[in-house]
Amino acid sequence: MRAEFIEESVESLDTMKPPAQLSRPPLPPTVPGSGSGSPLPPASVTAQRSMLVAVGPSPHSEQLVRWTGRQSTMLKTPWAAVHVESARPIGAAAQRLVDKHLALARELGAQIIITQDEDAASALVRVAEKGNFAQVIVGQSRRRRWLGRWRRPSLADRLLGMSHGLEVHVVPLDETLPAKSRPLFDIPARSSWHEYALVLSVIIALTVLGMQLPRSYYVQIGLVYLLAINLLSLRVGRGPILTAGIVIALTWDYIFAPPYFEFGIDNLPDLVLFGTYFVVALIAGHSAARLRAQAHNERLREERATALFQFTRALAEAKNLAEAALGAVTQIDDMIGSSSAVAFADENNDLPEPVFHGSLLPNERERAAAIWAFRNRRVNGRFTETETDCAVYFSPLLHEDQAFGVLGVKLLPAKTLSLGQRDLLDAFTQHLALVVERAQLRAAGEREKLLAESEKLHHALLESVSHELRTPLAVIAATSEELVEAKIPGSSDLAAEIHEAALRLNRLVANLLDQTRLESGALRPHLDWCDPQDLINAAVESTRDAFAGRPLEISIPEDMPFVRADFALTEQVLVNLLLNAARHTPLRAPVTITTGIDFSGRRAFFSVADRGPGIPAALRAELFKKFSRGDAAPPGGLGLGLSIVHGFIAAQGGEVIFGDNSGGGAIITCYLPHTAPETPPPE
Amino acid sequence: MTPNAPIPVLVIDDEVQILRLLRHALEADGYDVHEAKTGKLALGEVACLQPQAIVLDLGLPDLDGIEVLRRLREWSQVPVLVLTVRNSENDVIAALNAGADDYLTKPFRARELLARLRAILRRTRAANEVPVVRFGEIEIDLAGHLVRKAGVDLHLSAKEYAVLKMLVLNRGRVVTHRQILREVWGPNAEQNTHYLRAYMAHLRNKLEANPRAPAYLKTESGIGYRLLED
Numbered sequence: 086m087r088a089e090f091i092e093e094s095v096e097s098l099d100t101m102k103p104p105a106q107l108s109r110p111p112l113p114p115t116v117p118g119s120g121s122g123s124p125l126p127p128a129s130v131t132a133q134r135s136m137l138v139a140v141g142p143s144p145h146s147e148q149l150v151r152w153t154g155r156q157s158t159m160l161k162t163p164w165a166a167v168h169v170e171s172a173r174p175i176g177a178a179a180q181r182l183v184d185k186h187l188a189l190a191r192e193l194g195a196q197i198i199i200t201q202d203e204d205a206a207s208a209l210v211r212v213a214e215k216g217n218f219a220q221v222i223v224g225q226s227r228r229r230r231w232l233g234r235w236r237r238p239s240l241a242d243r244l245l246g247m248s249h250g251l252e253v254h255v256v257p258l259d260e261t262l263p264a265k266s267r268p269l270f271d272i273p274a275r276s277s278w279h280e281y282a283l284v285l286s287v288i289i290a291l292t293v294l295g296m297q298l299p300r301s302y303y304v305q306i307g308l309v310y311l312l313a314i315n316l317l318s319l320r321v322g323r324g325p326i327l328t329a330g331i332v333i334a335l336t337w338d339y340i341f342a343p344p345y346f347e348f349g350i351d352n353l354p355d356l357v358l359f360g361t362y363f364v365v366a367l368i369a370g371h372s373a374a375r376l377r378a379q380a381h382n383e384r385l386r387e388e389r390a391t392a393l394f395q396f397t398r399a400l401a402e403a404k405n406l407a408e409a410a411l412g413a414v415t416q417i418d419d420m421i422g423s424s425s426a427v428a429f430a431d432e433n434n435d436l437p438e439p440v441f442h443g444s445l446l447p448n449e450r451e452r453a454a455a456i457w458a459f460r461n462r463r464v465n466g467r468f469t470e471t472e473t474d475c476a477v478y479f480s481p482l483l484h485e486d487q488a489f490g491v492l493g494v495k496l497l498p499a500k501t502l503s504l505g506q507r508d509l510l511d512a513f514t515q516h517l518a519l520v521v522e523r524a525q526l527r528a529a530g531e532r533e534k535l536l537a538e539s540e541k542l543h544h545a546l547l548e549s550v551s552h553e554l555r556t557p558l559a560v561i562a563a564t565s566e567e568l569v570e571a572k573i574p575g576s577s578d579l580a581a582e583i584h585e586a587a588l589r590l591n592r593l594v595a596n597l598l599d600q601t602r603l604e605s606g607a608l609r610p611h612l613d614w615c616d617p618q619d620l621i622n623a624a625v626e627s628t629r630d631a632f633a634g635r636p637l638e639i640s641i642p643e644d645m646p647f648v649r650a651d652f653a654l655t656e657q658v659l660v661n662l663l664l665n666a667a668r669h670t671p672l673r674a675p676v677t678i679t680t681g682i683d684f685s686g687r688r689a690f691f692s693v694a695d696r697g698p699g700i701p702a703a704l705r706a707e708l709f710k711k712f713s714r715g716d717a718a719p720p721g722g723l724g725l726g727l728s729i730v731h732g733f734i735a736a737q738g739g740e741v742i743f744g745d746n747s748g749g750g751a752i753i754t755c756y757l758p759h760t761a762p763e764t765p766p767p768e
Numbered sequence: 769m770t771p772n773a774p775i776p777v778l779v780i781d782d783e784v785q786i787l788r789l790l791r792h793a794l795e796a797d798g799y800d801v802h803e804a805k806t807g808k809l810a811l812g813e814v815a816c817l818q819p820q821a822i823v824l825d826l827g828l829p830d831l832d833g834i835e836v837l838r839r840l841r842e843w844s845q846v847p848v849l850v851l852t853v854r855n856s857e858n859d860v861i862a863a864l865n866a867g868a869d870d871y872l873t874k875p876f877r878a879r880e881l882l883a884r885l886r887a888i889l890r891r892t893r894a895a896n897e898v899p900v901v902r903f904g905e906i907e908i909d910l911a912g913h914l915v916r917k918a919g920v921d922l923h924l925s926a927k928e929y930a931v932l933k934m935l936v937l938n939r940g941r942v943v944t945h946r947q948i949l950r951e952v953w954g955p956n957a958e959q960n961t962h963y964l965r966a967y968m969a970h971l972r973n974k975l976e977a978n979p980r981a982p983a984y985l986k987t988e989s990g991i992g993y994r995l996l997e998d
Contacts, residue, residue, distance in 0.1 A: 552827045555853050559875035560785040566877060567792075591875060611858070611990070613945075614962035616969065618980060619987040641980070647962050652990030653857050765963035768927050 134219035134252075136164040137198075138190070139209055139240070142179035145258045146186045149224045152256055154193035165216065166190035167198045169208040170382070184504040192463070192470055197508070201382070206243035213251055220252040280321040284329045287313055292336055303341040307358050310337055311365055318369035326373060330366020334359055389509055392420050396513055400520050407442055409520050413513060414443035417494065421506050427482075428455060429490040429521055432528075436460075436491065445495050447477060455479045459491045466493075468502045478502065480510060484518035489525075492517065543605040547598060554594045562587040588630075596725040599657065600711055603732035610651035610737045614762055617645050617680040617691070620652065624659035625678075631667045636675040645680060647762050648689040654733040655691070655757075661726040662693040662753055670697030670750070682759060688739075692754035694746045708743060730755065774800035775889070776817060780810040780836070781825040781851070790823060793878040794885075807831030811839055814846065821889055823881075824868070825851040826859055834859070834866050841867035847888035851876070857990040861944060864991070870941045871991075887940025887997075901936050903984050903998050906975055908936055915975075922974055927952055931967050932975075935985070935995040944992035968993065 138153040140146045150166060157164040168183055187197050198216070202208035209221055223241050241255045291313055295306040310333045318326050339348055342355045350356045399412030410427040417425045426443030430436050436459045439452055447455060454472050458465035458479035466475035476498070482490040492514050496502065502510075565587060568580035602608050618641055625637065659678070666676045674696040682689055700708060709731035711724065730753070731741050739757040746752040777799045779790050791801045802817055804810035807828045814822065822840075826833030837848060850863045850871040860871045869888040872881055899911040905918040910933065915922045924932065930952045935943055945964055949957045957963065968987075972979040986994045 548827070551853055555874055556783050556786060560783075560789055562875035563789050563793075563878060587875070613990070614965055616965045616987070618969075619965075622981060623987065623989050639980075647965050656989055762962040765960070765966050768925050 134160075135162050135217065136220045136222055137209065137213050137216070137218040138164065138166050138195070138222045139205065139224075140166045140168045140183065140186045140190060142182040142186075143224075144182070145224050146182075147189060148258060149222065149256055150186055150190045150193065150195075153222050154190070154195065157194070163196065164194070165196035165198050165212075165218065167200065167209060167212050169205045170199060170201045171203050171205075184507075187504055188468070188507065189470075191507075197504075199504075204243075206240055206247060209244060210247055210251065218251075220254055222254045222256060224258045225255045280325040281328065284317055284321060284325045285332075287317060288329060288332055288336065292340065295341060300341075300343075300345070303337075303343070304354075304358065306341050307337055307362075311362065314362070314366050315369055318373035321373070322377065323370040323374035326366060326370035330362055330370070333366070334362035337362065385505060389505065392416070392509055393512055397516060400516060403520075406521065406524050409517070410442035413492075413517055414445075417492075417510070417513060418444055420509065421494070421496070421502070422500065423494045423496045425492065425494040427490060427492050427517065428459075429482075430459070430488065432525070434487065434489070436488075439491065441493065443493075445477065445493055447493055451475055451477045451479075451493065455491045455493055459488050462486065462488050467496070468507070478510075480514050482514045482518035482521060484515065484522055487518075487522075489518045489521035540606075543602075547602060547605075551594075551598050554598075555591065558587055558591045558594065562591065596661075596729060599729045600725050600732075603729065603736070608654075608732070608736050610654055610733075612649050612651055612737065614647040615650045615652050615655065616647055617641060617689070620650070620655050620659060620691075621678055621680065623652075623656045624663060627656075627660055628663045628667070631664055632676070635667065635673060637663075638675060638677040640677060640679040642681050646682065646689075646759075648757055648759055649762075650689075650737055650757055651733075654737065658730045658733050658755060659691060659693070661730050662691075662755075665726050665730075665753075666693050666695040666697070666751075670695045674750070683756070686761075687759055688756045689759040690754050690756050692752055694750060694752040696746070696748075696750040699745055699749065700743055700751045705743070709741065727753075774798055775821070776800045776802060776819040777821045777823065777885070778802045778804060778810065778813055778817060778819040779823045780804045780807070780828070780833075781823075782806065782827075782829050783825070786825065786851075790881070793881060794823075797882050799885075807833070807836040810836060814840060814844060819846060821885060822846055822848045823851060823885070824848055826856070826863060827853070834862050837863060837866040837868055847891055849881075849884055849888055860991055861946075864942065864944050865946065883940065890940070891938075901939065903939075903995070904977070906984070908932070910936065917975060924971075924974065928967055928971055928974075931964070932971055935993060939995045940997050942988050942992050942994045947992070 136153055136157055138149055140150060153164055153166075166187055168187060187199075191197050196216075198212055200208050200212055202211070209223075212218070213221055221244060223244065225239055225241050241253060244251075244253045291306075291310060295302075295309070298306065314326065314329055314333060317329055321329075335348070338350060338359055339346060342350055342359070344351060350359055396413065396416045399416050400409050403409035403412050406429055410429070414425050414427055417423060424444040426441035426445035426447065428436060428439035428441045436456055439455055439459075441447060441455075451466070454466050454475045454477065457472070458481050462481050462483055463469075463471070464481070465471050465479045467473065467478045469478065477493045477495045480492045480494070481488040482492060492510070494502075494510060562584060565580045565584035569577055569584060571577075573580075621639055621641065625632070625639070663676065663678065670676070676696075677694045679692045679694070680690065709727055711728040727741075734741050734755045734757070737757055739755060741753065741755050743751065743753045775798075777794055779787060779794070779801060781787050781790070781803075782805050787803055787805075791803070794801045802813060802819060804813045807830050810822075810824075813819075824833055824836060828836065833850065837850075840846070840848070847869045848867070850860065850868040851874060852860055852863070852871055853874050863871065869891065870884050872884055899909065901908045901910065907916045907919075908914070909916075913929065915924055915929070915932070931948055934948055934951055945961050946958050948964055949960060953960065953963060968985065969979075972982050972985050976982045976985060984996050986996050988994055
């Protein structure tokens, strides 16, 4: 629900135009004939252009809203429904219809715009220009209007007259719908009987007073009456004022104006005065009503602004999500007299078991409705078109098309949700969504920071240990090598021993550090395209000493593609596998290293096969555990090699599988996820 | 190729034993060895000693080795050989990108150290302008844009030649993937290492006697390529 409430200032109030065409029901048709609606443009023309549909209390509005909703869904364009409020009250029943139509539009995905203007056409043009709407859709009866030529031009005609570059689509309306006629004098419900009583008592008091005066004062009495009408218009509604105007005019004519106690006026000045009563009463009544309507609208707006302000403040003061929820729910309950509750999505942005905070405790059925609203990111329950028998209105907390929770509002069965209240609830849910998102982002940020800190610490520690251990080893290795090369008789062999031991120790240290890196979680593979040939070459080169005198077969398919891997990690994996094979097999037993793409084409593999005794059954379950070594294994080694192989491959998203080599020996295969690299562009 | 006058070399390391080891190896090859134990001292030494090459350990107590490099490269182009430990490809790549000329992994062999040092020194000695470079059966005539294998002209595509030329100009030194991709394919192709791998496979097929076990066009694990000399 992406409704937005756009408020506009009351503009051309000084104009005294008839009510907006929108809210006027089509008049009974008399002349059958061709429709005045222009044919709709083909879909391709309207593609990618937002639409604006005018909505009023007419029953045809619903048809129009549904039509526009369908079009916009088909063309995937945004759309909005506009209602133009005029200062003249339209009556409670009509207002309910407008609310219903706007609610429908909102459910169909429209943005809702309510604006004030005395002229619907100019309001539509203004909204369209402001909101960059390319097309305006209005409805028009198929048949020619009664007295069509003498009436004001239709809304569509006026729109066409004043819109520059705006497309106006006129949808021919179905006449089979019953068109409810609106009462000629729409007397606002607010004018209660005591307004009439006040008016009558004022008139009686003035009349009684006036009868005490000499007859010749009848003109002045008339002026006092006029003054009274003007003053009364400030207090009472349109109906009572009109009544007052009529009663006073007749009273004055009957009692005060000559001929006395007789209807009828015998001179021109009195006739003018008599007429003036009517006109003044009409004008005063009208402007009074408008002023009141305006004041009413202002009050509604102010209430809304205050509610929003208090809501935001309640959210801002909350220290955590639960507090924010309670604050929000309290505000909502105060405002619309409901019981309501909020449930928030979990970290995975799901709502498997909603936990509701607030004054409402939904039952099983309502919880299901809440989950539906959350999953489908649409309102659900009462006052909606789905699951209407659910007593609670559920609205998802949406922000940028993501649901962060759900708000449930339950009203007494007799109460309904007005459009304004619904708008307010919408604004609230959007605010709440923002609050949840902010909280989630903050939590994620903190987690990330903690992780980065710990990683940094680990890195520093590893670096320093690595440096401390390796520096002396490097010195021993380099100096012993110098000694070997110096070929000092008698010491050269000893130096060679030192050199070999240093290199072995260096490998052990490397393995221990690798294992630590794996366990600390500080291992972040840097995947890059690698040539499997390069990988194998590098591994073979660094195990050259261990394979002296042992046959090593390398098998790489001719068309072997590049694989995506961390070069250093994968090289280390191959080194460990080769050393492992060399270590656990007889001195001259051949070892084969093979690479390729498996039959699925989605995995690359590297396997090392030997002709040794195979993997002992007792060891199989724990082969990849650290410090696990075979009983028959030659002394030396920590049992870290395969554990590291497993860890490094898993870190790259692959897996390691071991088995028996057909024909004797063991085979260990590492699989890595594979997608073929794109070929370089031709030169 | 021991030079006649001793070449001044600055060794930057905080480990006394490594320092002694390096001094021993370098002096035996005729270099004039100077030492600095911290990054800050080293920057001062470079300014007043004007060494012709620097051996820099990346693990220094005060400044990060890469920071030393960065500050140094603000005003000096002296060749730098970086010392590092295994499993630090990222540090090596960062150092090479920050302006180091080559790297060496501890534990290292004295012979390797001297070979690398010679290669980076050649960069400053106008050796690049040698018109013809030979290794194995291959002869590359940079002036004539010609590549011959055992006296027979080879046909290389423009990009293949560009990659090869870059390695030849930096022969003996490591060249990072990024450097080659940037130079040959442009700055937007830095991530396309598979292009480079494909071209390197072509080059090896054309130049190497056994392309599966290249003798000259070597891969530096996860870092780049190096053209080995005879």
